[in-house]
Amino acid sequence: HSLAKLEKLSLYNNNLTTLDMTGLSALHTVRMMQNKLTKLDISPLTQLKMGYFFDNQLTDLQITGLNELEFLDVRQNPMSDELYDFYDQQAGVVISHDGNADDWK
Numbered sequence: 340h341s342l343a344k345l346e347k348l349s350l351y352n353n354n355l356t357t358l359d360m361t362g363l364s365a366l367h368t369v370r371m372m373q374n375k376l377t378k379l380d381i382s383p384l385t386q387l388k389m390g391y392f393f394d395n396q397l398t399d400l401q402i403t404g405l406n407e408l409e410f411l412d413v414r415q416n417p418m419s420d421e422l423y424d425f426y427d428q429q430a431g432v433v434i435s436h437d438g439n440a441d442d443w444k
Contacts, residue, residue: 341362342362342363343362343364343365344365345365345366346365346367346368347366347367348363348370348371349370351370351372351374351391352372352374354374354375355374355375356374356376356377356378356396357376357378357379358371358376360379360380360382360383361383363383363384364385364386365386366386366387367386367387367388368387368389368390369381369384369387369389369391369392370391371392371395372393372394372395373393373394373395374395375395376392376395376396376397377396377398378399379392379397379400381401381405382401382403384405385404385405385406386407387407388407388408388409388410389410389411390408390410392411392412392416393412393414393415393416393435394416395415395416396416397413397416397417398416398417398419400413400416400418402426402429408432409431409432409433410432410433410434411426411432411433411434411435412434412435413426413434413435413436414435415437416437423436423438
């Protein structure tokens with residue numbers, strides 16, 4: 340069975356460190372908060388509108404090319420100020436973050 344038509348994915352609080360998102364292009368809502376994600380490629384999620392990735396160990400989460408994205412929550416992740424600055428410059432999307440990675444430790 341194919342997951343190509345899957346539109347919502349909730350995998351929170353599962354101790355996941357990564358997940359292959361290949362072939363999940365129909366996803367519009369992803370909830371993967373409270374895991375142990377260290378690396379995640381969401382570039383295949385071209386229909387993603389809402390992404391919840393707070394409380395993980397992500398240092399990077401690229402959103403370039405995700406033109407449908409409306410909301411992204413990446414609070415409580417050790418991301419760089421440069422990445423937060425990039426997020427803050429994105430028009431048409433609300434991105435919730437903590438600022439400097441040292442601020443929330």
